Amino acid sequence: MLGLVAYGAFAQLDHSYNANPGRVILEVPSREVDAMNQLNTILAGQWSVKFLEWGRTGGEDVCTWEGVGCTGAADAKHAAGHIGGIKSIKITAKSGTFPTSFNLAKLFPRLKSFEISGGLSGKLPKDLCGDSSTGPHSELEDFKIERSFDVYGVVPEACWLGEELKEFSIKRTRLGGKIPRDFGLPSQGANMKLQLEVLDVTTSRLEGTLPRSIANFPHLKSLLVDRSRLWGGFPKYLPSALKECSLSPQYTGSKDANAKLRQVQPGSSKYSDTPFDCPVPATLPEVCLATAYCKVVPPPKATTKEKKVTLPTGTLYKACARKDYDFLDEFEAQSEVECESSSCFLPGLGVAVAVAVGMGVLASVFLWYKDKKRKEKNEEEALKETTTGYDMSKLPIPEAKLPPADSNGTDKN
Numbered sequence: 001m002l003g004l005v006a007y008g009a010f011a012q013l014d015h016s017y018n019a020n021p022g023r024v025i026l027e028v029p030s031r032e033v034d035a036m037n038q039l040n041t042i043l044a045g046q047w048s049v050k051f052l053e054w055g056r057t058g059g060e061d062v063c064t065w066e067g068v069g070c071t072g073a074a075d076a077k078h079a080a081g082h083i084g085g086i087k088s089i090k091i092t093a094k095s096g097t098f099p100t101s102f103n104l105a106k107l108f109p110r111l112k113s114f115e116i117s118g119g120l121s122g123k124l125p126k127d128l129c130g131d132s133s134t135g136p137h138s139e140l141e142d143f144k145i146e147r148s149f150d151v152y153g154v155v156p157e158a159c160w161l162g163e164e165l166k167e168f169s170i171k172r173t174r175l176g177g178k179i180p181r182d183f184g185l186p187s188q189g190a191n192m193k194l195q196l197e198v199l200d201v202t203t204s205r206l207e208g209t210l211p212r213s214i215a216n217f218p219h220l221k222s223l224l225v226d227r228s229r230l231w232g233g234f235p236k237y238l239p240s241a242l243k244e245c246s247l248s249p250q251y252t253g254s255k256d257a258n259a260k261l262r263q264v265q266p267g268s269s270k271y272s273d274t275p276f277d278c279p280v281p282a283t284l285p286e287v288c289l290a291t292a293y294c295k296v297v298p299p300p301k302a303t304t305k306e307k308k309v310t311l312p313t314g315t316l317y318k319a320c321a322r323k324d325y326d327f328l329d330e331f332e333a334q335s336e337v338e339c340e341s342s343s344c345f346l347p348g349l350g351v352a353v354a355v356a357v358g359m360g361v362l363a364s365v366f367l368w369y370k371d372k373k374r375k376e377k378n379e380e381e382a383l384k385e386t387t388t389g390y391d392m393s394k395l396p397i398p399e400a401k402l403p404p405a406d407s408n409g410t411d412k413n
Helices: 002-011 031-042 212-216 313-323 325-336 341-388
Strands: 014-017 026-029 067-073 085-092 113-117 121-122 142-146 147-155 167-169 173-178 198-200 205-208 221-225 244-248
Touching: 026 031, 067 121, 142 147, 142 173, 205 244
Parallel strands: 085 113, 113 142, 121 147, 142 167, 147 173, 167 198, 173 205, 198 221, 221 244
Antiparallel strands: 014 026, 067 085
């Protein structure tokens, strides 16, 4: 009896579901049920159901909702009263707009997959995949917002950097921003397990360059970036495990291994739609070369004086220190060089060396001037001694002697 009372008291804190009497009860924390209720409101009544509250009949188990999965559902046969949680949300939304805050890391800490297509509008919350207090969602493996041109704005950075991230897609949306500089860099605390298998940003508004760190994902099988707003050069290397790769829109049927016929010339009607610049690195996987269309960038017009990329002293070093990656990417594009770690170190070192050399030169000039004055003084003294044979000023002055007086007090002379 006491056990039943205790069980009933505990169940009032967490919703327990047993819509099917033949099914072992699976308990979902009440905060997650409340979050699902909030999500249902956000999506304008996506699920027309009632919550099953403790002590009431009717309603439906949240884990049976269409597109909703719970952890522990398979294990519930072996563990009565198993504490579960929302594991996956995969739905085609009818409509809906997110509020300014909806933190999946706090609301659904066990969530593995968040996939919504169609129906959404407006911007995504900045804390959708985590915030400064939680960090990127530590469990989220699949993040997909797809096929909705009414959702727009910048994809929150935390959605890119999850430790367990396996699939990322914003295809056919107006979502954009830039791929974070730390993407694929576990040394910076991002994507610690490098599990990414699918990256699909087709027909999105993703901007900036395709980072070299893409090559760090050994399990990447699908890379789809065509018809986005990426630009610049191709990465020199991409994962060898790729099975599906689409880099640029295909405008010809060429299968030329050297990509000569896939070069879009200036004046072509497709030139402005071709994102990447030539040349195409021969190091790309063969599956990527088939879609590695590039635009031929004409050489700069000849001028009487060649223009060079000049920077104020220490500018590049300061940009590195501030991690101003937009500036660094622009500098790379203009100067056709890659800013490696040495690029950040050497300009700063150069400034320090220049300052040290300048101070050394000033010190040398001062010592030289002081030594010169000392020599001039010695030369003047030597000249005086040469003219007189000796220094008259150093001779003693003789005392004047008077003749002795006689007894009468007169001079003998």
